[in-house]
Amino acid sequence: MERLDKIEQPNDIKQFEEEDWEPLAGEIRQFLLDHVSRTGGHLASNLGCVELTMALHLVLELPRDRIIWDVGHQCYTHKLLTGRKEGFDHLRQLGGMSGFPKRVESDTDVFETGHSSTSISAAIGMAKAGELTGTEGTVVAVIGDGSFTGGLTYEALNNLGRLKSSCMVVLNDNDMSIDENVGGMSNYLNKIRVGQAYNGVKSGVEKGLLNIPGIGEGLAKAVKRGKDSIKELLVPGMFFEDLGITYIGPIDGHNISKMVDTFQAAIKLNRPVVVHVKTQKGRGYRYAEKHPKYFHGVEPFDLKTGKVLKKQTKMTNTGVFGRKLLALGEQYPNLVAITAAMASGTGLEKFANVYPARFFDVGIAEQHAVTFAAGLASGGMIPVVAVYSSFLQRAYDQILHDVCLQGLHVIFAVDRSGLVGQDGATHQGIFDTAYLSHIPGLTVIAPKNRYELTKSMEFAMEFQGPVAIKYSRGDAFYGLKEQLAPVEYGKSEILFQGKRLALLAVGNMVEIAYEAYERLTELGFSITLVNARFISPLDEEMLKQLAREHEIIVTLEEHVQTGGYGQAVSAFYMQNGFRGRVRNIAIPDCFVEHGRVDALREKLGLNASGVVRALLEDLDAKEQIQNVKIKKEF
Template sequence: MPETPHLDRVKSPEDLRNLSIKDLKKVAEELRAETVDAVSETGGHLGAGLGVVELTIALHHVFDTPRDRLIWDVGHQSYPHKIITGRRDQIRTIRQPGGLYGFTKRTESEYDPFGAAHSSTSISAGLGMAVASSLKGEARNVVCVIGDGAMSGGMAYEAMNNAGSMPPRLIVILNDNEMSIAPAVGALNAYLSRLLSSHQFRSLRELGKQWARRLPKAMGDAAMRAEEYSRGMVTGGTLFEELGFFYIGPIDGHNLEHLIPVLRNVRRDETPGPVLLHVVTSKGKGYEPAENAPDRGHALGKFDVVTGEQKKGKPKAPSYTNVFAQSLIKEADRDEKIVALTAAMPSGTGLDKFAKAHPTRCFDVGIAEQHCVTFAAGLATEGLKPSCRFASRSTAPASWAPTGRRTAGSFDITYLATLPGFVVMAAADEAELVHMVHTAAKIDDRPSAFRYPRGEGTGVPLPEHPKMLEIGKGRIVREGTTIAILSLGGRLQEALGAADELQARGLSTTVADARFAKPLDEDLIRLLAREHEVLITIEEGSIGGFGAHVMQFLAMAGFMDAGLKIRPMLLPDRFVAHGTPAGMYEDAGLTASHIVDMALSALGSNSATMPRRA
C-alpha cells in the first residue's frame, strides 16, 4: 500500500478547497499512486484515470460539488473522482460483485449526477441539467468533462449545436489525450488561456461587439468575424466557436498552476452561454508501464505494480474475439468485397488483426456507432460486404463482462429480430461462430447479424473449412422424449448440463440449438412442440426476443390451444448487477440448475419430489 498522508486527510472535496497548490500537488501524487495500487488488485480502466488526476483535483477544488454538477464522459476517467468523493474505502471493490460500479452511477453517490459509461452523452445531459436549473431559478455550474474519443461521437456535436443557441451556462472541458488537434502547450498558451477566460477580456470583447454593431452592417459583421477567426487561428477553437461556444485553450491538464486560475475564471464568469475549455493530458500519466503501453493502460486485468505485468491465467481455449477475427480475415482473403468497420474498438473487437491483414479495407470511425452503421449501408449500396463489429453497449453483438450492464447486450436479439428481412444468428460455441462468419459473408440479398460471447470459447475443435449454414435452420444436439430445451446462443452447454440432470431423474430430454432467432426454424419448433410435454426456450436476452418469436409462432399454429407447456427463460426485466460471468448468470437465472427447476415446475414437480436415480 502506498503512503498517502496528504490524501488521507481528504474525506470529501470540501477538504481540497482550502489547500494550497503546493499541497494539492502532493495530493495528486498520492492519488495517482492510490489509483495504480487499487486497479492492480481489481483490474479495470487505469490509463484514463491517471490522465485526469490533476484535472479531477482542480475541478473539485474550484467548483462547489455536488451542488455544481460534474459529469464524466466516458466514465473510465472517474476512478480518482470516486476516491476523493468519499468512496476511497471501497475503491478496491470496483467492478467486483457487490462493489463499486466501474463508471459513474447516480445511486452510488451524490457526486455522480449522471450515470454513464459510453459515450458522448455528457453535453446533452449537462445541457438538460443547466436548463432545468435555469427554469427552477437555481444558480449552479454544470461541468461536462468529455474525452477526445467521446467527442468523436455525433451526439456530442448535436448537443453542442443545440447548446450554442441557448442562454443557460454550460461548461464543457475537452480532455484531449489522443487527437493532437492542438499545438504544443506551454507558458505562452497558459497565459493566453488565462487572458481569454478572464472577466476583463470577456467584458472588453462585449464592448467590441457593441462598437461593431454601431458600424455599417457589412463593416460590423466583418469586424466580428475577424475577431473570432483571428482568435481561432491562434488557439485552434474555430470549430467550437462556430457551434456557439466560447473557446479557451489549449492548456496543460497536468499543471495545477495553469488549470486552477483558468477554472476560477470560467466559474466566476457571469456571461450567459456555453464555454469550452480545451485541456491537453497524457493517458497513463505518471505510471511508466501505462505510459509505454500501446493503449496506455486503457483496460487491464490484475497486474504487478512494480513491473506493470498483467496476471493472466493460461487460456484453456481461444477467445471468441480471436476466432471471429481470424475467421473474418480468411473470408476477406477469399472475397475482396468484404470490408470491416468498428467504432473506436479495434483491439477489443479483434479488428486490429484484420487491419494488419487488409489495411485498406478496415475502418475505425471513432465512437460513432450510428455513423458506423450508416457508413456500412453506403458501402453495401455499392456492392461491398461491410462487417460492423461493436463491443456491446447493450445494443450490439454482445458480451457478459465484469462491467456488467454496460456490455451485457441485453437487447440485441430483441431489437434486431424486429427488423424486417434481417437474418439474426447467435453462436453456441466457437465452431458455430466460424460457420456464422462464413454464412454472413455469403448472404448477398439482405443484412445479417450474429451474436457471440466474450472471453474464452468452450474448447470445441475449430473447423478447417467453414460451411454455410442453411438460413433459418437449427440442429438437434441430443434426442429425448419428455422435455425439449431449445437454446439460442451461449447457453447450450448449460442446457446440456440440465439435460444430464433431468435424465438422472428419469426425464428424457431433447436439446436443440436454434442457431437463428430470425428466420425461425418452424419445422424444428413444430417437432419439439409435438413430441414433448414441455418446451423450454433459453436465451441471453430481454423479453420480446427469441422466446417471444417462438411463442408467437406456436400461438398462431394452434399449439397453445393443445395444452403445450412452454416456458421461456430469458434475462429478468431489470439491469443485472456487475460481477463475474458465473455470478451474473446465477443472478439472471440462466444456469443448468435453473433450467432443471423450470422443467420440473412445468411438469408439476420439483427437485425435492423428483430424486436423482442412483
C-alpha cells in the first residue's frame, strides 16, 4: 500500500499526481476488503464511493471545508483519507473506531449521522451559520439515492432553494437503498440516467456550465433560461432547477478527474447546487457487485468465497416474525405489511413475495409509513408496520396523532429493540418504551421468547386498537418453552414463584433473568421470576400481589432508566404505599456506543453475572457477592 501509507492526515491526498489517483483507489479498495472481511461492517456502499470521496478530498480543504455524510455508513474512505487507518483494526468494536462519523474522532467529522436524510438540512444550517458569522468554507452534503426518499430531504431542498445558501449536495446515486430503491424519485433519477435524449441535453448543459472559466450567477441563469425553452421532460434535473437549485449531472462517479472538475465548477457557482453522481454499489468486489444487498452490512466473511464465517444456527426474532406474518397473511386477507426501506432487515421479504399487492415498501419514510398505515386502517385493513426501534423514533407524532388518537388498529412490529451492538449510539433501540408506553390507548408488548412473539402477533391481530410488539436483534430465545401462559390483555406472567425477592424482566431480558434465577437457585435462594410481557398497560393486579408477598422488587430491562418499565413500576409502588425496596436495573440515561452486544451488556451490568451481583446485593448476601467477584464469570 505504498500510496495509502503516505496518507497520515487530512489533505495528504493532494500530494499525488493524477496518474496516482486510480492506483490509490485500488489500494483503498483492497484495504477496505481486507479489513471489513475481518471485522464486519458496511462494505458495498463504501466500495461504491471510493472515487467520489477521493475527488471531494482533492477539491476541498479540510477541516475548513465540511462534508456531511448522510447516514454515515459510507464514510470509511473519508476516515482513511483523514489518517485513521489504524482505527480499522478495531472497527465498530467496544472502545474502537466507530463505523459512522464521530466528532470525537476527528475535526473532519463535522456532523454525526446514522439515521438517514439529515445531511442537507444540516449542511444548509452550517452554510447559513458560515454566512452569519463570516466563517469561510464550503459545505457539502453527500446523500445516497436511498436516503433521497426520506421526507426531510424535501423539506431541506425546499428551504435550500429559498435561502440560496452556497451549499453543494452530492447525490450519490447507485440505484440501490439497502434493498432495491423504490418510488417516484428513484424512477425520476433513473430516467435522468438512462434516457438517450437527456444525455444530449445534459452534455450541452454541462459544457455550458463547466467549460467556460469563471462561471457566475449570470451564466447559470442563462443556461437555465436555455433549458426552460426545452420541454421540461427532456431536461435533466428540472425538478431541482424549479426549486431554485442548480442541477449538474449525471456524471460518472468512478471517474475522479471528471468529478474533480465538476465539483470545482459547482463550488465556484457559489449557490445551491446538486451534483448528480452515478456510482456502482459494491464496486471492485464481484460478490458485492452481484449481491449489494447482502454486502450492505456484513459480518466477518471469507474474502475468497464471499461467505460469512459465522453460521446462523438459530432463527432470529426477525425470522420468527417474518414467518408468522406470512401465515397470518393467509388467515387475514385484510392484513397488509409496510416497511420503510427495510424489507429484508425486518423479515418481510417472504410476505412481499407471496402477497405483493399487500406489501408496501415506502422508502426511508418512517413518518409516512405510520400515517399511511393509519389511512389503511381507516379503510378497513390491518396494517403491520415493521420498523427498527431507533428509526421509529422519528415517527412519534404520527403514532400519537394519526394512529393512537383515533384508536386505529395498527400493529407496530418494533424490531431491534434493545442493544443492537456495533452500529452504535444512533442505532441502539433503548428508548422505545419511553416514547411508546405513555401514549394513551397504545398497548405495548415485549414477548420473552420466539413462541410468545408469535402468540403476541395473534393477540395483536384480534385486538381492536393500536399495538406495539417489541423484540430484539439476533437469535430468538428458545428457552422457557413450557412456560407460556395465554397472552391476555395487560397480564404479566409469573414464571417461578419464590419469596422475598421478585425479579420482573422485560422482553429479551427474561432470558438473562432466567439465567440469573438459575444461578441463585443453585446458591440456595428462592426468588420469584416474572415475565412483564405487557409494558403498557401495567399489570397492576399482579404488582399488588407481588407487593403482598415480597420485600424486594427488582425490574430488569434493556432500556434507559427514564421512561422505562422499571420507572413505571416504581411510580406505581410509590403511589400505592409499598414499604419494601424497589430497584430498577436498566441502562443509565446515556447514549450507548458501539461494541458487541455481549460486551456492552457486560459493561452495563446487563448480563447474567451483573444481574446476579445486583440481586445478591439486594438480598444482602455478602459472602456470595465475594464469590461472584472471585469467579467473575458464571
